[in-house]
Amino acid sequence: MAGYQPNGRGPNVQPPRWTPPPSPYAPPPPRRTSPRLPALVFTALAAALATALVFVLIQSPWNGEDTDDGAGAPAPSGSPSPSPSPSPSPSSSGPADDPATQPPDHPLPTRIEYRNVQDPAGFGLAVPEGWQRDYVSDLEIFYTPDNREHLIQISVETTAETSPYDNLAGVEQTVAAEFQDYNLLGLTRLDAAPFGPAELEFTYTHPRFGPRYTVDRVFYGEDGRRYALLAAGPLSERGRIQELYHRALDAWCLTGCPSG
Numbered sequence: 259m260a261g262y263q264p265n266g267r268g269p270n271v272q273p274p275r276w277t278p279p280p281s282p283y284a285p286p287p288p289r290r291t292s293p294r295l296p297a298l299v300f301t302a303l304a305a306a307l308a309t310a311l312v313f314v315l316i317q318s319p320w321n322g323e324d325t326d327d328g329a330g331a332p333a334p335s336g337s338p339s340p341s342p343s344p345s346p347s348p349s350s351s352g353p354a355d356d357p358a359t360q361p362p363d364h365p366l367p368t369r370i371e372y373r374n375v376q377d378p379a380g381f382g383l384a385v386p387e388g389w390q391r392d393y394v395s396d397l398e399i400f401y402t403p404d405n406r407e408h409l410i411q412i413s414v415e416t417t418a419e420t421s422p423y424d425n426l427a428g429v430e431q432t433v434a435a436e437f438q439d440y441n442l443l444g445l446t447r448l449d450a451a452p453f454g455p456a457e458l459e460f461t462y463t464h465p466r467f468g469p470r471y472t473v474d475r476v477f478y479g480e481d482g483r484r485y486a487l488l489a490a491g492p493l494s495e496r497g498r499i500q501e502l503y504h505r506a507l508d509a510w511c512l513t514g515c516p517s518g
Contacts, residue, residue, distance in 0.1 A: 363407055364403065364408070366491070366495055372384045372502075373385065373386075377399060381412065381511065382511040383511075384505045385410060388403050390402065396414070399411070410489050410506055411487070413485065414483055415483060418483070422475075422477055422478070425456070425486075430460070437463075438463045440461075442459075443459040444459040453478055455476065456475070456477075459474075461493055471490065471491060474488040474489075475503075475507065487503075
């Protein structure tokens with residue numbers, strides 16, 4: 259049985275079951291645990307137990323600390339898998355960039371070129387040309403061109419116990435209490451199924467980078483793991499951040515990712 263895709267649809271998609279026999283892709287019944295642990299120090303245990311979005315938001319580079327350049331970009335491979343989710347383009351409708359806000363230190367090009375990569379951690383996606391893989395662990399991977407002023411983050415959770423929506427609801431409560439000038443733009447279920455994908459969208463002010471825009475989608479993959487794909491960058495480039503976010507999701511795949 260195929261699992262949920264980022265857009266909530268796919269071949270033979272069925273919701274997880276709670277009665278025997280359990281679906282091989284359904285997570286175990288929820289226990290009274292935090293949906294995602296907002297750790298101040300990233301440890302191997304935290305990586306194994308939770309998608310570390312809150313850690314990333316609180317720790318480097320969100321507080322302006324420097325990071326290493328990482329292991330470099332993987333060899334390009336994989337073409338976008340079928341998905342009905344539209345990919346915004348510079349000419350498409352939707353939220354536009356806001357030049358009235360603080361300009362970025364390293365602005366994105368007006369026209370973004372993309373390449374398809376198959377990450378060594380076992381998934382494929384599209385990233386802008388020139389973006390490098392910034393490795394934290396097999397459960398926490400970034401792609402960035404500029405020390406994470408702009409970034410795509412992929413988090414992998416192997417022991418997830420909550421729905422994507424409940425997971426993001428817990429994250430939202432944490433970041434709302436932590437971030438300067440926090441503003442919730444949306445917390446949305448993208449599928450009616452209990453464990454269908456969900457999306458969180460918000461802005462805040464970063465102490466180094468200034469006004470920031472973040473959008474995060476959480477979903478279960480056909481391998482039974484829970485994934486979070488997040489894109490973030492200057493609020494003045496909100497439209498282009500959304501574009502690269504949707505392009506990454508449209509190209510998402512776990513197996514059979516064609517090269518090119």
